[in-house]
Amino acid sequence: xxxxxxxxxxxxxxxxxxxxxxxxxxxxxxxxxxxxxxxxxxxxxxxxxxxxxxxxxxxxxxxxxxxxxxxxxxxxxxxxxxxxxxxxxxxxxxxxxxxxxxxxxxxxxxxxxxxxxxxx
Amino acid sequence: xxxxxxxxxxxxxxxxxxxxxxxxxxxxxxxxxxxxxxxxxxxxxxxxxxxxxxxxxxxxxxxxxxxxxxxxxxxxxxxxxxxxxxxxxxxxxxxxxxxxxxxxxxxx
Numbered sequence: 339x340x341x342x343x344x345x346x347x348x349x350x351x352x353x354x355x356x357x358x359x360x361x362x363x364x365x366x367x368x369x370x371x372x373x374x375x376x377x378x379x380x381x382x383x384x385x386x387x388x389x390x391x392x393x394x395x396x397x398x399x400x401x402x403x404x405x406x407x408x409x410x411x412x413x414x415x416x417x418x419x420x421x422x423x424x425x426x427x428x429x430x431x432x433x434x435x436x437x438x439x440x441x442x443x444x445x446x447x448x449x450x451x452x453x454x455x456x457x458x
Numbered sequence: 459x460x461x462x463x464x465x466x467x468x469x470x471x472x473x474x475x476x477x478x479x480x481x482x483x484x485x486x487x488x489x490x491x492x493x494x495x496x497x498x499x500x501x502x503x504x505x506x507x508x509x510x511x512x513x514x515x516x517x518x519x520x521x522x523x524x525x526x527x528x529x530x531x532x533x534x535x536x537x538x539x540x541x542x543x544x545x546x547x548x549x550x551x552x553x554x555x556x557x558x559x560x561x562x563x564x565x566x
Contacts, residue, residue: 373555383493383501383544385555397553400459433500441555442548444491444506451500 340364340447342434347452350424358419358452360434368392368412371437373445374419376430376454386432388441389417397441401427424456460549462558469564470535478561480528480545488547490528492521495560496541504543505530532563540565 346358360372374386387408388397396408407420417434431453435445463481470476480490490508493501503512505521508528518533532539545558 375555375557382542382560383495383546383557385546385557388555397555399554438506441553442489442550444503444546445493445501446503446506446512448500448502 340436342436342447342449344432344434344449344452347432347454349455349457351458352425352456354424354456355420355422356424356454358421358432358434358454360417360419360449362415362417362436365436367415371439371441371443372410372417373435373437374408374417374432375435375445375448376428376432377451378427378430381430384430387419388437390441395441421454424454426456428454429456430454459552459554460547460556462545462547462556464543464545464558464561466559467562467564469566470532471566472537473534476532476535476539476563478530478532478543478563480530480558481526482528482547482556483526485526485528485547486524488523488549490521490523491546492530493544493546494539494541495544501544535563535565537565539563 341363343361373388389408405423410417431451433451435448438446492505494504495501508523509521
């Protein structure tokens with residue numbers, strides 16, 4: 339069965355960096371695009387970033403562009419989110435999700451999320 | 459940037475029909491997906507491409523999209539449908555995925 343497991347969430351100081359990972363299993367990972375989506379405490383969903391199946395196409399939300407970098411390693415069935423210059427408003431649960439099709443398709447499987455807290 | 463507008467809350471009695479709207483400029487020209495999120499859980503897609511339903515989602519869930527409004531309809535609402543619901547589109551002008559602000563469905 340499809341499984342997505344995020345890791346790497348932690349408490350970090352403003353201006354610091356963190357790298358999130360998402361390990362996938364149960365499907366042919368290299369055939370699917372993936373996304374990161376976050377949810378601040380008590381708030382709605384916010385799309386963060388997208389990476390195509392090959393890793394050649396990447397998109398970012400306005401609030402993270404220039405600070406976050408998405409990548410993937412198809413040999414390790416994993417995607418990553420390198421987060422730099424972290425701010426308090428980056429505090430959220432970060433979900434990785436599989437994209438079923440092109441970039442405009444829906445996210446058919448989600449992980450359970452990893453919590454990032456940015457605070458001094 | 460493209461904006462999706464959802465009502466913050468919708469309340470409905472058990473057995474009745476709930477309609478949750480998602481407003482956006484000419485949203486009828488876009489593909490719309492709907493997610494259900496219960497407290498402490500990850501979102502689950504309930505409708506994709508306006509009106510398709512994943513396996514395991516009851517037929518009570520349906521969707522439509524026209525003009526400036528997409529609608530998620532839940533017929534015969536049950537207590538277990540109480541959750542937050544989010545619409546989502548892809549905005550090709552900005553190359554962004556956009557989520558609506560979410561609607562909390564309360565079953566009275």
